[in-house]
Amino acid sequence: QSTTQDAGTKPFRLRYAPHFGLFRNAAGNDLVAQLEFAAAQGFRDWEDNTMHKRPVEEQTRIAAAMERLGIRMGVFVAYGVGSFDKRSFTGSDKKLREEAVAEVRASVEVAKRVNAKWMTVVPGAFSIDVEEGYQTARCIDLLRRCAEVLEPHDLVMVLEPLNWWKNHAGLFLRKIPQAYEICRGVDSPACKILFDVYHQQIQEGNLIPNIDLAWDEIAYFQVGDNPGRNEPGTGEINYRNVFKHLHTRGFDGVVGMEHGASRGGKEGDLAVIEAYRTADAF
Numbered sequence: 001q002s003t004t005q006d007a008g009t010k011p012f013r014l015r016y017a018p019h020f021g022l023f024r025n026a027a028g029n030d031l032v033a034q035l036e037f038a039a040a041q042g043f044r045d046w047e048d049n050t051m052h053k054r055p056v057e058e059q060t061r062i063a064a065a066m067e068r069l070g071i072r073m074g075v076f077v078a079y080g081v082g083s084f085d086k087r088s089f090t091g092s093d094k095k096l097r098e099e100a101v102a103e104v105r106a107s108v109e110v111a112k113r114v115n116a117k118w119m120t121v122v123p124g125a126f127s128i129d130v131e132e133g134y135q136t137a138r139c140i141d142l143l144r145r146c147a148e149v150l151e152p153h154d155l156v157m158v159l160e161p162l163n164w165w166k167n168h169a170g171l172f173l174r175k176i177p178q179a180y181e182i183c184r185g186v187d188s189p190a191c192k193i194l195f196d197v198y199h200q201q202i203q204e205g206n207l208i209p210n211i212d213l214a215w216d217e218i219a220y221f222q223v224g225d226n227p228g229r230n231e232p233g234t235g236e237i238n239y240r241n242v243f244k245h246l247h248t249r250g251f252d253g254v255v256g257m258e259h260g261a262s263r264g265g266k267e268g269d270l271a272v273i274e275a276y277r278t279a280d281a282f
């Protein structure tokens with residue numbers, strides 16, 4: 001605990017982004033108080049999957065606090081929440097496909113309000129009764145339409161492959177090479193990869209080589225250890241080496257802390273921060 005406090009406002013070497021709730025025991029329930037606490041601990045980034053579901057006044061209040069504290073906004077989810085079971089991107093149902101474009105379009109206003117550049121897209125369900133090549137092509141076609149919505153605003157949708165073996169069996173997008181192929185197909189600066197190291201450790205491993213192979217299409221990282229999806233150091237992933245690799249490659253984008261805490265209470269919140277200080281000391 002003293003190390004955490006001593007570290008104080010010292011910035012981390014990578015731009016780790018907590019989310020609301022992660023420090024609520026230490027900072028209290030108020031969202032702005034959580035941002036202030038994080039900033040005092042040296043965090044300069046944030047993410048909030050459900051930002052688009054918050055009332056406009058709350059979005060505005062959060063954005064003002066972030067601006068005051070010098071915190072950069074990471075992802076919110078533009079498409080995916082509540083749609084994991086829909087064949088929107090992989091199917092041919094026109095209504096579902098129009099809905100997906102409309103959701104991405106609606107996210108433009110949210111992104112502007114909260115100064116976000118990136119938004120997560122999870123392109124729905126896999127179909128067991130259609131050859132995968134057709135699903136991939138349909139997905140690319142619809143993502144191109146979404147990219148055309150975002151390009152004029154300089155916004156980026158980041159496609160997030162999610163694992164089948166622990167959390168999300170049956171989703172279409174689950175592998176990094178698959179996301180890479182799709183991004184190359186869409187061929188737009190508005191369509192990139194969100195590489196969630198937790199999901200990929202479960203789905204396919206080979207983390208650092210896959211980071212390198214997909215590098216030119218990756219815009220965003222998220223992390224969490226496995227098993228348990230908690231802070232670095234609580235599982236099997238060598239995060240110090242992963243972070244060192246990202247730093248060596250000059251990554252200055254967001255590394256989202258999309259995980260829980262292995263311990264409860266204030267002590268657990270502080271242990272999360274300490275885990276990042278340790279993993280960041282490469």
Ligand SMILES: O=C(O)C(=O)CO
Nearest residue numbers: 120160162167196258
């Ligand atoms: O739902 C999940 O597991 C995610 O990582 C979404 O971002």
